[in-house]
Amino acid sequence: MPEEGMEDSKGGEERPKWNNKAEYLLTCIGFAVGLGNVWRFPYLCQIYGGGAFLIPYLIALVFQGLPLLYLELAIGQRLRMGSIGVWNSISPYLGGVGVASMVVSFCVSLFYNTIVAWVLWYLFNSFQEPLPWSQCPLNHNNTGYVEECVESTPVNYFWYRQTLNITPNMETSGSLQWWMVVSLATAWSIVYICFIRGIETIGKAVYVTATFPYLVLTIFLVRALTLPGSSEGLIYLFTPDWEILKNPQVWLDAATQIFFSLSVAFGGLISFSSYNSQKNNCERDAVLVGVINSATSIYASIPIFAILGFKAHTNYVTCLNGNILALTNEFDISDMNITVENYEQWFDSLNGTHPSRVSNLNLKTCDLQTFLDQSASGTGLAFIVFTEAVISMPGSQVWAVLFFIMLFSLGLSSMFGNLEGVLTPLHDLKLVPKWMPNELFTALICLVSFLVALIFTMGSGNYWLEIFNSYVGSVPLLIIAFFEIIAVAYIYGIGRFSDDLEFMTGHRPNIFWKVCWLVISPLMLIVVLVAYVAVQAQTHPTYPAWNPDYVNFPDTEVLPYPDWVFAICVLLSSVPVISIPLVAIYRLICCMSGRHSEDRLHNDPNPYANEGYVVES
Amino acid sequence: MHCCSHIILLFGQAICTVGDNCYRAVTFLKEGMLVWILFLLCQVGAPALAQDLCQRDAPNGYKVRISLKTALGEDAYEWNQSEMFFFQATMAFAMRRHFQMETYNVDNIILCVQTSRVSFWFVVTSPDNTTMLIPKADVEKAVRMSRHRINNAFLLSDRTLEFLGIYPTLAATVNPDTPPWLIVFGVVIGAVCAGIIALLVSSLLQKRRKEKGMTEDGQDEEDMQVKGVENGINLDGTYNRGFTDDDRFTKL
Numbered sequence: 033m034p035e036e037g038m039e040d041s042k043g044g045e046e047r048p049k050w051n052n053k054a055e056y057l058l059t060c061i062g063f064a065v066g067l068g069n070v071w072r073f074p075y076l077c078q079i080y081g082g083g084a085f086l087i088p089y090l091i092a093l094v095f096q097g098l099p100l101l102y103l104e105l106a107i108g109q110r111l112r113m114g115s116i117g118v119w120n121s122i123s124p125y126l127g128g129v130g131v132a133s134m135v136v137s138f139c140v141s142l143f144y145n146t147i148v149a150w151v152l153w154y155l156f157n158s159f160q161e162p163l164p165w166s167q168c169p170l171n172h173n174n175t176g177y178v179e180e181c182v183e184s185t186p187v188n189y190f191w192y193r194q195t196l197n198i199t200p201n202m203e204t205s206g207s208l209q210w211w212m213v214v215s216l217a218t219a220w221s222i223v224y225i226c227f228i229r230g231i232e233t234i235g236k237a238v239y240v241t242a243t244f245p246y247l248v249l250t251i252f253l254v255r256a257l258t259l260p261g262s263s264e265g266l267i268y269l270f271t272p273d274w275e276i277l278k279n280p281q282v283w284l285d286a287a288t289q290i291f292f293s294l295s296v297a298f299g300g301l302i303s304f305s306s307y308n309s310q311k312n313n314c315e316r317d318a319v320l321v322g323v324i325n326s327a328t329s330i331y332a333s334i335p336i337f338a339i340l341g342f343k344a345h346t347n348y349v350t351c352l353n354g355n356i357l358a359l360t361n362e363f364d365i366s367d368m369n370i371t372v373e374n375y376e377q378w379f380d381s382l383n384g385t386h387p388s389r390v391s392n393l394n395l396k397t398c399d400l401q402t403f404l405d406q407s408a409s410g411t412g413l414a415f416i417v418f419t420e421a422v423i424s425m426p427g428s429q430v431w432a433v434l435f436f437i438m439l440f441s442l443g444l445s446s447m448f449g450n451l452e453g454v455l456t457p458l459h460d461l462k463l464v465p466k467w468m469p470n471e472l473f474t475a476l477i478c479l480v481s482f483l484v485a486l487i488f489t490m491g492s493g494n495y496w497l498e499i500f501n502s503y504v505g506s507v508p509l510l511i512i513a514f515f516e517i518i519a520v521a522y523i524y525g526i527g528r529f530s531d532d533l534e535f536m537t538g539h540r541p542n543i544f545w546k547v548c549w550l551v552i553s554p555l556m557l558i559v560v561l562v563a564y565v566a567v568q569a570q571t572h573p574t575y576p577a578w579n580p581d582y583v584n585f586p587d588t589e590v591l592p593y594p595d596w597v598f599a600i601c602v603l604l605s606s607v608p609v610i611s612i613p614l615v616a617i618y619r620l621i622c623c624m625s626g627r628h629s630e631d632r633l634h635n636d637p638n639p640y641a642n643e644g645y646v647v648e649s
Numbered sequence: 650m651h652c653c654s655h656i657i658l659l660f661g662q663a664i665c666t667v668g669d670n671c672y673r674a675v676t677f678l679k680e681g682m683l684v685w686i687l688f689l690l691c692q693v694g695a696p697a698l699a700q701d702l703c704q705r706d707a708p709n710g711y712k713v714r715i716s717l718k719t720a721l722g723e724d725a726y727e728w729n730q731s732e733m734f735f736f737q738a739t740m741a742f743a744m745r746r747h748f749q750m751e752t753y754n755v756d757n758i759i760l761c762v763q764t765s766r767v768s769f770w771f772v773v774t775s776p777d778n779t780t781m782l783i784p785k786a787d788v789e790k791a792v793r794m795s796r797h798r799i800n801n802a803f804l805l806s807d808r809t810l811e812f813l814g815i816y817p818t819l820a821a822t823v824n825p826d827t828p829p830w831l832i833v834f835g836v837v838i839g840a841v842c843a844g845i846i847a848l849l850v851s852s853l854l855q856k857r858r859k860e861k862g863m864t865e866d867g868q869d870e871e872d873m874q875v876k877g878v879e880n881g882i883n884l885d886g887t888y889n890r891g892f893t894d895d896d897r898f899t900k901l
Contacts, residue, residue, distance in 0.1 A: 156830035221841045364764035368718035
């Protein structure tokens with residue numbers, strides 16, 4: 033068997049192995065299932081006409097997501113190396129793809145773990161009665177509540193002031209917020225302890241981090257369905273609006289959602305599958321991971337929207353009660369004569385008899401639909417909307433703790449993949465000095481990441497995080513994925529790849545996979561990439577700033593990015609992918625200048641070459 | 650009625666100074682009638698006087714608003730004259746408590762403009778002079794001092810028993826010395842650090858043990874590989890020793 037010889041030729045150093053198949057699958061699923069499944073997909077479902085969104089989503093999954101997933105798992109498993117080694121093996125000119133993956137993984141792990149740190153901060157604060165975001169704090173002389181809190185809401189105040197201590201714009205950097213630094217240190221320590229022994233400890237950790245979110249989602253589902261207003265939220269989410277399918281933006285968002293949700297092009301999946309034995313049915317694994325990821329998204333949106341429906345209902349009732357109290361006090365009507373049910377009749381009769389007095393009250397218009405439309409995604413959903421909903425639920429501490437532990441598990445299991453995409457290529461590049469044990473190297477990487485991520489703990493940290501999220505975690509990934517698929521389908525050759533797959537899974541890939549790899553997926557990627565860049569380039573990018581001195585406070589002030597920030601954005605998008613042409617040019621120059629390139633390539637370009645057969649006489 | 654007896658006495662005194670001996674019989678009859686008329690007037694006039702003191706938007710009065718059903722739900726009691734009397738008594742108590750020298754009575758608290766909301770206005774008159782009203786500021790101080798007792802008397806709270814114009818003092822939030830989140834953080838980071846140290850130490854020990862026993866175990870490792878155990882799955886097929894890399898041992 034050729035692979036035995038290849039392994040031992042490296043001086044007896046064994047590649048780590050998964051303890052069992054379940055650990056490998058749970059790790060891949062945990063990597064794919066992340067925060068985006070919980071706070072991005074339900075939002076997209078809602079704004080794009082509920083049930084109708086599932087159609088472009090599932091089409092994108094089948095024709096773009098699954099082929100890419102299968103490709104990455106197969107490549108990693110066959111060539112048994114991290115992303116850099118794999119692409120070096122396929123073609124030395126494409127080594128830059130691996131470097132790009134590594135750089136993107138590093139940048140993403142920086143800001144992703146900061147989000148995990150925020151989740152930890154909220155988790156630590158959930159063990160209090162009452163919850164700190166349920167009421168405004170008093171000002172210094174105890175005469176009233178803090179003005180900023182009164183003008184917005186206690187939940188907003190807790191997020192923007194007591195958590196982020198956000199500055200009014202990007203130019204003001206503010207200082208390091210010590211509580212954020214502490215939370216970030218905790219997050220990186222927990223990541224480190226899971227990475228200490230590589231996949232041995234990761235494999236143990238994923239038993240919890242990959243399965244716990246499902247448990248919590250089920251608990252929330254059962255709880256949410258018993259809350260009033262939950263059915264309205266669900267109807268709102270799933271009512272299909274078929275007209276929306278004519279809007280190309282929907283298809284673009286579905287494709288990008290699937291792509292980013294599956295966490296391809298990070299290199300993490302390649303690393304994970306490289307620890308497998310080669311005789312593993314990666315086709316089944318890929319389909320399983322992809323389907324479970326999408327099923328999780330759909331499953332998660334049900335309790336999320338039930339709870340958002342409950343929140344809208346609560347807000348609606350509060351709004352109505354405010355109006356009822358105003359009317360009752362003004363007209364001295366008996367207490368509780370006007371109720372939510374007969375409000376309309378009372379209002380009409382009072383407005384008919386005393387219109388001037390009623391109009392002087394400045395009653396708010398309370399419309400359930402308006403409250404349901406207050407959708408949010410991302411950190412806004414988790415830290416503002418959901419925390420507000422949790423306050424109204426009986427036993428709020430329990431629900432807050434459960435929710436934030438779930439978010440923490442989701443984030444942590446995705447961090448495993450992100451950091452793995454950085455560590456494994458560095459190991460494979462033999463950049464680790466021989467005297468340095470793995471634990472020390474991992475600690476060093478975690479420490480460096482922690483120090484660099486301190487920028488996100490400053491006052492303006494949230495603004496920078498949004499920049500990283502939009503510019504590093506989007507276009508570079510699309511470009512890398514495109515080069516991956518071209519590399520395997522055309523440079524490595526679909527025939528050779530099919531032989532490898534036959535060797536690993538026992539059968540050749542059927543026509544569907546081949547057509548996808550050769551034509552459909554690259555085409556879809558190019559279209560998505562071009563459309564994405566075109567949409568971004570149309571408007572000068574702006575960001576919402578939280579400025580208490582703004583005229584329309586509590587609305588966020590929309591500010592344009594300053595020029596130097598915009599330059600950084602462009603740099604962030606281009607520097608990871610610049611390595612692809614750079615490495616190609618470098619290799620070309622080396623190739624043309626001399627043919628002493630045996631030492632440069634640690635692995636043979638042809639994986640079938642077996643040193644065991646070299647005749648030494 | 651205090652005021653009525655005063656007035657009647659004064660008038661009586663005024664009448665009796667005019668001619669002691671003559672007209673005694675006639676004046677006695679006149680006195681009686683006058684007294685009777687004055688008495689009637691007093692009965693009518695006194696409340697009218699009080700009514701002038703207590704009215705909607707009275708400068709020295711406060712409006713009280715009570716929300717029974719909101720506070721007590723099904724256990725809400727009915728608001729009737731007895732409850733109004735209880736309110737007068739409670740207010741008199743509050744005034745007494747604040748102005749410790751003066752003895753306020755139920756009569757000193759005048760209520761008016763009652764609605765079904767339940768809401769009404771009240772004013773407080775001085776115990777020495779019933780035509781004189783206690784200024785608003787003093788009434789406010791008295792209410793603030795005994796607010797908690799007044800609320801509890803009616804099983805209500807600051808929100809459901811409102812004195813319009815007297816804002817309840819905000820409850821000071823409990824600020825513990827160590828913020829609770831620091832405690833949770835301490836527990837978590839302690840556990841993580843302990844875990845890191847434990848794992849590092851055990852890795853170190855494992856490595857030392859491996860280095861010591863490497864020469865003896867070298868053979869065993871190769872046998873494991875030879876038996877084709879990988880990922881816990883036994884590879885099928887017989888392993889062909891012809892392809893093992895035993896060049897290590899047999900140098901040609």
